Amino acid sequence: MSKNKNKIQRPKARKPRGFEDKSADMLRAENRLVAAAFSVYESYGFEPLQTPAFEYADALGKFLPDDDRPNTGVFALHDDDEQWMALRYDLTAPLARFVAENYNDLPKPYRRYQAGSVWRNEKPGPGRFREFIQCDADSVGAPGAAADAEMVMLAADVMAAAGLDTGQYMVRVNNRKLLDGILESSGVPNTEAGAEQRLQVLRAIDKLDRLGADGVAALLGEGRKDESGDYTDGAKLDVSAIKAVLGFTTASDTDRCETLKTLEALMGTSTQGQAGVAELKLIDDILTACDYGPGHVVFDTSIVRGLGYYTGPVFEAELLADIKDKKGRPVRIGSVGGGGRHDGLVSRFMGQQVPATGYSFGVSRFASALSRMGLVEGAEQAPVMICVFDTSLLGAYFTIARQLRAANIRAEVFVGNGNVGKQLKYADKRGVKLAILMGSDEMERGEVTIKDLELGAEMAKAIKDDKEWRESRPAQKTAARSDIVAAVREMLAHSRKMA
């Protein structure tokens, strides 16, 4: 019977392409980061919301950051009633649906935070997953730049709550209206018709770090051929417009007041441009009053944010390395989050404008950057293991585990298969520092043996069987059962000091 069963075709155990199983250490780091962000969001008065994974496809719309790439998309399926449903690709589009659906019942502004998986049906690659976690806060029904200033401070506070010190992060703020002002002055109309051209300009500026001014100039003009020979069509700006755009992207300085003066001059008579400067001025007033100086927040005209839906102030939260560049400025590690004003998202559903602004960060990306910077707290202490010497003493073993847990010490009785040798191999693989052993003799004497596995690791490797092991007794101590919590605490403290 069982031989026949073994011949049955078995499924191959493999996870789908582009998805990941998250390890314990990374999960703990991510959970700590989300908890830190939630505590900041709560302190600002935001309320939690959780929307479902699915939305109807038409309600979700199409606001993907990379919607120019052909293989970009969503995971969609037909529901029973023949409507198309899709898994959310971010947390902003479902928020817009939620606000429109519940508009009359919600307080205005509606301020919510949410963390959760989002899905992108893209070609997977190294470090590029099709499911990842975002963590957002948004104020919906908040028209003024004061709400944007709040988002910038929120982003800075999340960086600090994640454990970063001054100098390890920077929030860089720009305003879409400034670029619109420059383009307006350069003859690119701020209308639906000019939307695609404006997106091309944004994408070109976004490549400034990688391609330099010349490469970006080509992309702003006719187009650019890269090293591989691939040709990217350009935004077709004329020479003076290209010069104006490039001049704008390098107009900022670490001094926010100086930057505002420069921008005010650059924007000239453009209504859009001067409105953008006025918003940044208000943001600067509030940041300065609240002590967010240029060590935490700067204006940076090279920041664009890929998404087409931003309509006003935009910002990015960046990690900085401890090393400095030639000019003595800290080297950028990269953006881990960002946000800005998106006044059009809810009005997609409604007859009225619902101005909104928000902040979002990628949890895995941020957590792994923190880990690369050595800023993730040590992994959880491995549990103390109670070995099973004698199965007739299982009740006593579990009682010991319970006593330790009551004293906030992680503890587990070995519930697998195998003798003490196998049990100690398991303990080694788990990183267990202390093992507790008790046979019937010890049980009668009211004693236990506590073995320091870290100390005894080398010796233990040479040991063949239980008997020899018990006689050699490396790095171990006998304690009264009544005294077990104190004895374990003392040995754990000693072991931590050694680490």
Added chain:
Amino acid sequence: MSKNKNKIQRPKARKPRGFEDKSADMLRAENRLVAAAFSVYESYGFEPLQTPAFEYADALGKFLPDDDRPNTGVFALHDDDEQWMALRYDLTAPLARFVAENYNDLPKPYRRYQAGSVWRNEKPGPGRFREFIQCDADSVGAPGAAADAEMVMLAADVMAAAGLDTGQYMVRVNNRKLLDGILESSGVPNTEAGAEQRLQVLRAIDKLDRLGADGVAALLGEGRKDESGDYTDGAKLDVSAIKAVLGFTTASDTDRCETLKTLEALMGTSTQGQAGVAELKLIDDILTACDYGPGHVVFDTSIVRGLGYYTGPVFEAELLADIKDKKGRPVRIGSVGGGGRHDGLVSRFMGQQVPATGYSFGVSRFASALSRMGLVEGAEQAPVMICVFDTSLLGAYFTIARQLRAANIRAEVFVGNGNVGKQLKYADKRGVKLAILMGSDEMERGEVTIKDLELGAEMAKAIKDDKEWRESRPAQKTAARSDIVAAVREMLAHSRKMA
């Protein structure tokens, strides 16, 4: 232009059928429950794992609890490479895939916990959602009943960590081997061929509460016609087998030792049955040693658990109401979680047996039951609101918010649209208790006005404009800005006492 835009067909804002948006209070209750469970799982030495939402359909298999219902299923779609992927319907099947895929690298036993959304493509109904959160712990590679005893204690500890007292919950333990023993003695073979018949028997017993002994007897025999005239085919047991099964389901008592004696006699010479009794005996030994008495855990032979994949001990964690039935026993509210031994799940992928046992609870179901029992902690204190009297003072308003947050008091500056009247309506909708007001006069004097909105609610309703409101000054107090944290603390404390 904008008139034309308004004529554009807008998508309707609605969430897909069978999915829910979770409110702030319910989310906070769920998050607290998951955090409580995680802290128990950690204390037992389990490690966190997060698998992706998707699995390949063949790896997921088909172990749904209600796989006899025609409209039950998963959400599946074709991937680019033409393999079928499906969203996970529980956390156990992905665990089996994970263990099989990483078998050689994992410590044995592998002990993990996980919480996350699962999806069922079922007909939605009231309180029946197509996405919900499960929270699981499993020991894989754990053959003995000691591992099952640990799961039972874990379940009881989660109930206690959720805030339940003795008498408010009960863990009920049974063993599949006992029923197999009864069926074996009654001529139902314990083979693949008898699998469907055994499932019919399990489903019939599961309806004992609802249909009573006569109804279940009909389902164990030829079949049963319900009030609506629908006919359910029976398990076709003969009269003596029906009697044996019904006798078994009522064989348990609140005294665990008595129940074991009764069961030992009932099982007679059945190898399976006696093995089941021996496992329960070991579980009783461990529970008794660790002080889990019949006030927390009983043996209950009417517990079956719907899932076909259980192979040994099974258990349910039930909430009990404060009201008693005629016999003075607490009334059952219902099962919020359960688990048991599932030795076959990983071996689907592998040539070898990988014995495993686990516990799982439905987060929403448990949290809403706690809420019905009045056991959910009060909602988060609403933030203190700083009104915007004068937009030139925004920097000062945000500074006050920052001071309060630094003292662990939630605070927000009003960032919406509207005068102080609208701002106070917003505060009312949010449940804000204190509003802080400061005009330029107060600013110059270094003072703020703190208004107790709870106290002043009735009066505020009659107030027409800011001027009148400022003159009437109901339930409010003037404080020095330097003293603001202490003043707010004092008024919040007073407001809490009133509630």
